[in-house]
Amino acid sequence: MNRPILASIHIEAFRHNLDRVRELAPGAGVWSVIKAGAYGHRLESVLEGLGATDGFALLDLRDAQWLRSQGWQGRILMLEGLFQADELNEAIALDCDLVVHCEEQVNLLESLATHSAHVFSVYLKLNSGMNRLGFAPKVYREMFHRLHGLGHQIQHMTHFANADDATRSPTVGEQMDCFSVVTEGLHGKTCLANSAAILWHRTSLGDWVRPGIMLYGLSPTGQSRDIAHANLKPVMQLHSEIIDIQDLAAGDRVGYGGRFVAPEPMRIGVIACGYADGYPRHARDGTPIWIEDRSLPAGGVICPLAGRVSMDMITVDLRKAPNARIGSKVELWGGRVAADDVAMAADTIGYELICAVAPRVPIAVLP
Amino acid sequence: MNRPILASIHIEAFRHNLDRVRELAPGAGVWSVIKAGAYGHRLESVLEGLGATDGFALLDLRDAQWLRSQGWQGRILMLEGLFQADELNEAIALDCDLVVHCEEQVNLLESLATHSAHVFSVYLKLNSGMNRLGFAPKVYREMFHRLHGLGHQIQHMTHFANADDATRSPTVGEQMDCFSVVTEGLHGKTCLANSAAILWHRTSLGDWVRPGIMLYGLSPTGQSRDIAHANLKPVMQLHSEIIDIQDLAAGDRVGYGGRFVAPEPMRIGVIACGYADGYPRHARDGTPIWIEDRSLPAGGVICPLAGRVSMDMITVDLRKAPNARIGSKVELWGGRVAADDVAMAADTIGYELICAVAPRVPIAVLP
Numbered sequence: 223m224n225r226p227i228l229a230s231i232h233i234e235a236f237r238h239n240l241d242r243v244r245e246l247a248p249g250a251g252v253w254s255v256i257k258a259g260a261y262g263h264r265l266e267s268v269l270e271g272l273g274a275t276d277g278f279a280l281l282d283l284r285d286a287q288w289l290r291s292q293g294w295q296g297r298i299l300m301l302e303g304l305f306q307a308d309e310l311n312e313a314i315a316l317d318c319d320l321v322v323h324c325e326e327q328v329n330l331l332e333s334l335a336t337h338s339a340h341v342f343s344v345y346l347k348l349n350s351g352m353n354r355l356g357f358a359p360k361v362y363r364e365m366f367h368r369l370h371g372l373g374h375q376i377q378h379m380t381h382f383a384n385a386d387d388a389t390r391s392p393t394v395g396e397q398m399d400c401f402s403v404v405t406e407g408l409h410g411k412t413c414l415a416n417s418a419a420i421l422w423h424r425t426s427l428g429d430w431v432r433p434g435i436m437l438y439g440l441s442p443t444g445q446s447r448d449i450a451h452a453n454l455k456p457v458m459q460l461h462s463e464i465i466d467i468q469d470l471a472a473g474d475r476v477g478y479g480g481r482f483v484a485p486e487p488m489r490i491g492v493i494a495c496g497y498a499d500g501y502p503r504h505a506r507d508g509t510p511i512w513i514e515d516r517s518l519p520a521g522g523v524i525c526p527l528a529g530r531v532s533m534d535m536i537t538v539d540l541r542k543a544p545n546a547r548i549g550s551k552v553e554l555w556g557g558r559v560a561a562d563d564v565a566m567a568a569d570t571i572g573y574e575l576i577c578a579v580a581p582r583v584p585i586a587v588l589p
Numbered sequence: 590m591n592r593p594i595l596a597s598i599h600i601e602a603f604r605h606n607l608d609r610v611r612e613l614a615p616g617a618g619v620w621s622v623i624k625a626g627a628y629g630h631r632l633e634s635v636l637e638g639l640g641a642t643d644g645f646a647l648l649d650l651r652d653a654q655w656l657r658s659q660g661w662q663g664r665i666l667m668l669e670g671l672f673q674a675d676e677l678n679e680a681i682a683l684d685c686d687l688v689v690h691c692e693e694q695v696n697l698l699e700s701l702a703t704h705s706a707h708v709f710s711v712y713l714k715l716n717s718g719m720n721r722l723g724f725a726p727k728v729y730r731e732m733f734h735r736l737h738g739l740g741h742q743i744q745h746m747t748h749f750a751n752a753d754d755a756t757r758s759p760t761v762g763e764q765m766d767c768f769s770v771v772t773e774g775l776h777g778k779t780c781l782a783n784s785a786a787i788l789w790h791r792t793s794l795g796d797w798v799r800p801g802i803m804l805y806g807l808s809p810t811g812q813s814r815d816i817a818h819a820n821l822k823p824v825m826q827l828h829s830e831i832i833d834i835q836d837l838a839a840g841d842r843v844g845y846g847g848r849f850v851a852p853e854p855m856r857i858g859v860i861a862c863g864y865a866d867g868y869p870r871h872a873r874d875g876t877p878i879w880i881e882d883r884s885l886p887a888g889g890v891i892c893p894l895a896g897r898v899s900m901d902m903i904t905v906d907l908r909k910a911p912n913a914r915i916g917s918k919v920e921l922w923g924g925r926v927a928a929d930d931v932a933m934a935a936d937t938i939g940y941e942l943i944c945a946v947a948p949r950v951p952i953a954v955l956p
Contacts (some may be wrong), residue, residue: 223673224649224650224651224672225648225649225669226672226673229728232722257865257900257901258865258900258901258947258949259865259947259948259949261865262865281592281901282591282592282949283591284591301901302592302832302861302901304591305591305592305832305861306593309914323833324832324833324915326915326916349835351842352843352844352845353837353841353842353843353844353857353896353898353904354833354835354843354844354859354899354902354904355832355833355902356833358835361821362789368728370932374686381847383844383845383846383847384843384845384847387846389840390846390847391842391847392847394841398718405804426618437592465669465672465691466690466691466721466722466723467691468624468716468720468721468725470720474718474720475718475720475758475759476719476720477719477720477721477750478719478750479750479751479754479757480750480751480753480757480758480759490720492721494592494669494672494723497940497941497944497945498624498625498629498944498945500945503937503938503941504871504936504937529720529721533940533944534624534625534626534648534668534669535721535722537720548691548693549693551839570870570871571870573864574864574870575898576902577864577865577944578864578865578867578947579949580625580626580944580945581626581948582625582626
């Protein structure tokens with residue numbers, strides 16, 4: 223009773239990928255990063271798929287509330303800390319760990335101390351070169367001592383800008399050097415590695431790791447070939463169906479702007495999926511789409527996108543799938559087409575695609 | 590108690606834009622297109638903002654159910670018709686008008702006739718050159734007669750591929766010629782113009798028009814200058830706040846990949862908005878962002894994006910806003926920065942941006 227588009231979430235793939243994190247970071251605590259609605263996979267799926275994690279890391283207190291309401295008793299880390307003073311009581315009630323990345327947040331905890339004895343587990347964030355969130359090296363130790371003096375339990379945290387690309391500055395090595403110098407002699411565990419560092423910088427993990435994209439089975443680089451031997455499984459499969467077919471004459475054009483021109487008589491399939499479902503509007507002609515064709519030995523074949531992505535539809539060149547018809551199944555990404563490969567054809571990374579899957583796309587959680 | 594990001598929906602702008610449609614298409618019936626969650630504005634806002642429309646056009650029967658549950662008694666058009674046979678009863682119960690664009694849907698209505706006397710208002714769709722949905726000219730009249738014979742009330746519909754660009758083929762004129770020849774002498778009203786045709790092809794409106802993007806105050810071309818004199822108002826305003834500030838030395842790099850390099854000592858603001866909120870990851874350095882700075886006469890200033898868009902944050906060059914601080918307000922798009930201008934800096938169109946606003950972004954509906 224819907225448009226035929228559907229995102230399937232494979233719980234077994236979640237479990238497999240979390241096991242891979244444990245293998246790659248033995249002994250480390252694992253914060254599974256589930257911000258952005260579990261990177262578009264919806265929070266509903268993570269308790270079942272990632273329930274063996276040590277903690278969930280997220281941004282919105284609403285999500286923390288939801289996890290507690292579902293009975294999650296493990297740890298919860300607020301990755302950007304608190305945004306406003308009025309979140310303090312709720313963060314205490316929900317027993318959250320807090321990132322502290324700016325002096326306003328230190329001030330907040332100091333004012334809390336005037337009327338509460340609550341002790342937080344704090345992840346104090348050092349800006350070691352990414353220049354996004356975190357304290358400058360010259361003030362980090364002062365912030366540590368202010369919070370330590372209040373009795374909070376402090377971990378040392380930083381974020382790598384280029385763990386996926388050794389050629390860019392600042393390198394992981396440069397950031398590690400900064401981190402080591404600044405935190406030298408300070409008490410507390412460390413929390414360092416994102417997915418790229420877990421995969422490729424195994425000496426820079428820290429006591430706690432923060433896997434994100436690898437849990438969802440995609441590459442930190444946005445290029446599927448870079449994780450070809452990492453033994454990760456894609457968790458999301460986005461599929462739909464052909465809802466119309468057009469017979470074109472040579473020279474006929476397809477869609478807005480008429481970008482695709484038929485070089486010969488051919489069939490075009492119209493698929494119920496567009497940029498308002500989260501398919502990237504930048505996708506070029508030739509972007510891979512798997513099309514069911516039961517007359518073929520493999521049951522289907524990769525066909526090329528043909529014509530500009532519209533809001534609710536994409537169009538595909540069916541010359542390789544002569545028996546595709548209205549109702550034939552389509553995989554936009556998942557097991558047969560890597561989300562990263564679709565992303566690459568749209569000049570972006572798989573992260574953006576999976577996060578952008580729209581609320582109008584129903585989700586099926588599969589074992 | 591949330592991240593500070595918020596999308597405000599201005600009801601008065603909705604009403605103003607619908608009035609503009611009435612002025613431009615006097616006497617025509619108006620199908621207000623609200624698919625894709627009202628182009629990202631959420632269905633909740635349209636009954637109040639667009640309640641004076643003649644009907645709502647959408648894709649998902651779930652949305653039709655929701656409109657009826659809220660008391661909407663006007664017409665509802667299913668823009669791609671029914672996707673499956675099991676939707677028929679619900680479409681009857683909800684009293685929907687149906688687009689019919691493929692023979693499978695004609696067959697469905699024929700099988701309905703064997704056990705039901707229900708008569709639909711049908712929008713029979715002609716493929717006049719866009720080559721997406723619709724019947725080829727050579728079969729259109731046959732389909733008309735089959736449905737007419739069943740007693741359905743039939744309107745004639747087609748969709749323009751290039752109403753926003755007179756230089757591209759097929760032109761509106763070519764599609765109109767096709768439409769006129771194919772429908773000649775057939776009974777029934779017509780439904781032709783999308784927003785671009787309402788604005789720029791006033792002789793190709795039809796008895797019913799289907800405004801979409803212009804109701805939301807954006808340009809059909811994706812370029813804000815093209816509607817500078819159209820007297821439309823943006824309905825959505827996306828705003829957030831600065832959540833951290835970094836002091837950079839010359840040569841320091843910002844964010845993943847270190848794309849932005851500070852040419853001199855300067856400040857970078859970190860804003861709570863990233864691609865997982867719907868901000869386009871393709872946005873280049875220089876993309877305009879309005880930043881509050883109360884020390885400036887205008888209360889704020891447009892500053893350039895600096896560094897790659899991350900999942901939850903963007904970074905902005907604060908050299909023009911010397912007194913911006915943590916907590917300063919930010920407008921990503923709306924009244925001061927056109928969504929189309931942000932889109933243009935990301936090689937896309939405003940449509941994609943507004944549709945992509947993520948469910949984690951709260952909505953405030955304002956009078």
